[in-house]
Amino acid sequence: MYVAQPIEWTDAGVVMLDQRRLPAEEIRYTYTDYREVAKAIREMVIRGAPAIGVAAAMGYALGVLHSPAKSVDELRAELPVIREALAQTRPTAVDLFWALERMSSKFAALDAARASLAAIRAEMVAEAHRVHLEKKATDEAIGKFGAEFMPSEGLVMTQCNAGALATAGIGTALGVIRVAFAMGKKLHVLVPETRPYLQGARLTAWELMKGGIPLTLITDNMVGHFLKTGNVKAIVTGADRVAANGDTANKIGTYQIAVLARENNVPFYIAAPISTFDLTIASGEDIPIEQRSAEEVTHIQGVRIAPDVPAAHPAFDVTPARYITGIVTERGVARGPYTESLRDLAAPQPALSTAG
Numbered sequence: 551m552y553v554a555q556p557i558e559w560t561d562a563g564v565v566m567l568d569q570r571r572l573p574a575e576e577i578r579y580t581y582t583d584y585r586e587v588a589k590a591i592r593e594m595v596i597r598g599a600p601a602i603g604v605a606a607a608m609g610y611a612l613g614v615l616h617s618p619a620k621s622v623d624e625l626r627a628e629l630p631v632i633r634e635a636l637a638q639t640r641p642t643a644v645d646l647f648w649a650l651e652r653m654s655s656k657f658a659a660l661d662a663a664r665a666s667l668a669a670i671r672a673e674m675v676a677e678a679h680r681v682h683l684e685k686k687a688t689d690e691a692i693g694k695f696g697a698e699f700m701p702s703e704g705l706v707m708t709q710c711n712a713g714a715l716a717t718a719g720i721g722t723a724l725g726v727i728r729v730a731f732a733m734g735k736k737l738h739v740l741v742p743e744t745r746p747y748l749q750g751a752r753l754t755a756w757e758l759m760k761g762g763i764p765l766t767l768i769t770d771n772m773v774g775h776f777l778k779t780g781n782v783k784a785i786v787t788g789a790d791r792v793a794a795n796g797d798t799a800n801k802i803g804t805y806q807i808a809v810l811a812r813e814n815n816v817p818f819y820i821a822a823p824i825s826t827f828d829l830t831i832a833s834g835e836d837i838p839i840e841q842r843s844a845e846e847v848t849h850i851q852g853v854r855i856a857p858d859v860p861a862a863h864p865a866f867d868v869t870p871a872r873y874i875t876g877i878v879t880e881r882g883v884a885r886g887p888y889t890e891s892l893r894d895l896a897a898p899q900p901a902l903s904t905a906g
């Protein structure tokens with residue numbers, strides 16, 4: 551089945567597929583400077599929480615690889631600048647900060663072991679590779695655990711794009727749908743277009759079409775109608791940050807889907823890696839919500855659709871934990887009360903379990 555590659559490490563640099571141009575054009579850029587990677591994350595060349603994490607890890611590795619430092623001391627002094635440039639891109643998806651922390655910890659371990667500058671450069675690139683490979687394995691495991699909750703046939707719904715484009719693996723929410731479909735479940739996916747950035751219409755519809763999975767595109771204001779009348783059997787979306795109590799930030803519009811799901815007795819699942827948990831914050835009230843430009847609301851693909859009036863664009867909303875049927879991770883499924891189940895899943899474990 552076709553799986554998009556939003557980002558790859560190559561000898562020439564970090565190659566990214568420009569997701570702003572999909573589905574009209576498949577354009578790739580090669581970046582050799584971490585500042586270009588930061589700009590690409592901010593401007594949504596790459597998007598989706600886990601994919602942003604992979605991009606941040608690769609950006610960090612590029613910064614180390616091409617640093618003008620002539621000694622480990624000089625490199626150590628430069629790292630906060632590299633890290634900050636990548637951190638100041640998008641505030642909501644915690645995978646970004648998880649990846650930066652992981653790269654910083656790797657450097658600290660190499661530094662403590664008195665590794666040479668050349669060895670540090672090579673090892674930091676290898677660590678970024680590992681982050682990417684682990685994301686792929688994580689998606690596969692989430693897919694296996696989550697497929698069980700998909701019906702043997704019928705309609706399912708998702709939101710935004712939590713597919714290969716968003717994770718650099720097979721996807722989280724779309725990974726669940728992909729695995730279920732490959733198992734022989736006869737799914738048909740309802741895809742809300744996800745205004746204003748149209749990740750549903752442009753990206754999820756494209757991925758499902760390329761993967762041969764039947765879909766119907768709907769506008770966001772049709773969600774209530776279809777949940778009431780459409781015999782939707784399950785909903786699965788991704789997440790950008792899961793607080794300790796299970797409150798979950800995801801693409802704007804997810805909250806209203808979850809509330810309408812409860813009203814219509816449709817199970818609502820989140821599919822997300824444990825790196826998306828932020829157990830340092832008690833509830834969703836503390837999740838920072840990215841505010842993007844008004845122009846993304848007043849214009850579609852550069853064409854003005856509204857008069858020159860104020861417009862708001864909170865890019866994410868928070869779904870309270872009580873609306874979430876289960877949170878599917880690479881280590882299994884968390885159920886309410888989430889404070890305990892998330893903590894148990896996140897506890898250090900020897901190896902990634904892919905048993906399903």
Ligand code: MRU
Binds near residue numbers: 597710717790802865
């Ligand atoms: O603004 P985006 O496109 O980065 O938002 C993406 C989402 O909200 C996804 O649902 C989320 O990151 C999960 S991706 C597996």
